[in-house]
Amino acid sequence: MGVKVAVFGATGAVGKEMLTILAERLFPADEVYALATRKSMGVELSYGEKTLKCQDVETFDYSKVDLVLMSAGGEPSKEWAPKIARAGAIVVDNSSAWRMDPDVPLVVPEVNLDALDGVKKKGIVANPNCSTIQLVVALKPIHDRAGIKRVSCATYQSVSGAGQEGMDELWTQTKGIYVNDQPTPQKFTKQIAFNVIPHIDVFMEDGATKEEWKMTVETKKILDPKIKLFATCARVPVFVGHSIAAHLELEDELSADEARALLRESPGLMVIDKREDEGYVTPVECVGEFATFVSRIREDPTVENGLALWVVSDNLRKGAALNAVQIAEGLLNKGLLKNS
Numbered sequence: 001m002g003v004k005v006a007v008f009g010a011t012g013a014v015g016k017e018m019l020t021i022l023a024e025r026l027f028p029a030d031e032v033y034a035l036a037t038r039k040s041m042g043v044e045l046s047y048g049e050k051t052l053k054c055q056d057v058e059t060f061d062y063s064k065v066d067l068v069l070m071s072a073g074g075e076p077s078k079e080w081a082p083k084i085a086r087a088g089a090i091v092v093d094n095s096s097a098w099r100m101d102p103d104v105p106l107v108v109p110e111v112n113l114d115a116l117d118g119v120k121k122k123g124i125v126a127n128p129n130c131s132t133i134q135l136v137v138a139l140k141p142i143h144d145r146a147g148i149k150r151v152s153c154a155t156y157q158s159v160s161g162a163g164q165e166g167m168d169e170l171w172t173q174t175k176g177i178y179v180n181d182q183p184t185p186q187k188f189t190k191q192i193a194f195n196v197i198p199h200i201d202v203f204m205e206d207g208a209t210k211e212e213w214k215m216t217v218e219t220k221k222i223l224d225p226k227i228k229l230f231a232t233c234a235r236v237p238v239f240v241g242h243s244i245a246a247h248l249e250l251e252d253e254l255s256a257d258e259a260r261a262l263l264r265e266s267p268g269l270m271v272i273d274k275r276e277d278e279g280y281v282t283p284v285e286c287v288g289e290f291a292t293f294v295s296r297i298r299e300d301p302t303v304e305n306g307l308a309l310w311v312v313s314d315n316l317r318k319g320a321a322l323n324a325v326q327i328a329e330g331l332l333n334k335g336l337l338k339n340s
């Protein structure tokens with residue numbers, strides 16, 4: 001018997017991608033439900049060749065599904081994930097609400113798939129932050145081979161990380177500048193068109209933003225608590241695709257050639273790295289792809305065993321919806337779904 005799946009927050013950018021990727025990867029579902037708030041009732045959404053009508057998150061019977069993929073923000077997740085788990089379904093949540101809960105596994109399948117066994121505690125699995133996901137996929141093989149002591153990174157995050165509103169703001173502002181109609185920033189704190197904003201999420205006591213804090217604490221939970229990570233996260237005028245410049249300090253020496261060969265054979269990664277024009281990946285080329293791309297692999301002579309990487313991935317796919325569906329595949333393969 002197939003799995004019964006619901007997507008909670010189906011009308012959002014990530015929710016729509018979850019439906020698309022469930023179909024693309026032929027996830028063995030015999031029922032898929034699109035759920036959204038009352039204002040979206042009846043909205044039609046694509047699930048492969050099928051069209052689903054949105055149902056109400058408030059009245060849906062969660063006891064009839066095995067799995068709920070959630071992308072609806074932290075507050076709805078805090079309210080609904082425990083209720084849904086009590087109804088017997090496993091929740092894969094894309095918000096930050098449960099990521100640091102010690103009884104909730106935080107999972108990137110290429111990195112710590114076996115952490116899924118912890119789902120039995122609360123019936124909830126947390127999907128990490130998009131920039132964390134693509135980073136740890138690239139860090140994992142290097143950490144296993146040469147040990148990572150420290151990572152310093154800068155991110156260049158697309159506006160779709162802030163949802164449909166973020167994409168709409170970039171589009172409207174960009175058009176507005178050409179016709180001298182400068183709409184005041186709404187979603188972002190400053191103009192995003194033709195600009196870069198070194199601020200994602202809220203500021204914390206130590207001057208870091210919560211996005212930067214997430215990269216540190218989530219990398220420690222997923223990969224290794226001993227790794228020291230310092231990040232600066234910026235928003236850039238790109239619609240989809242996050243990029244990260246990562247600078248690593250390793251325990252053991254690893255040449256750029258060795259790193260390139262290692263990453264080439266590692267799961268979830270595609271290495272595009274030639275020291276010539278076009279020999280690297282840019283965000284526009286990663287859109288719609290499953291892979292996390294690695295380019296500009298270089299030794300860093302300014303530190304002992306230094307290595308630099310350029311890591312690019314579709315933040316709506318591997319950074320959110322694809323990772324959530326891969327978690328669902330892992331739950332199924334491990335026999336952790338009630339119908340698996």
Ligand code: 2RA
Pocket residue numbers: 129130131157158160161162200211
């Ligand atoms: C962002 N990582 O890019 C955050 C949430 N998706 O805005």
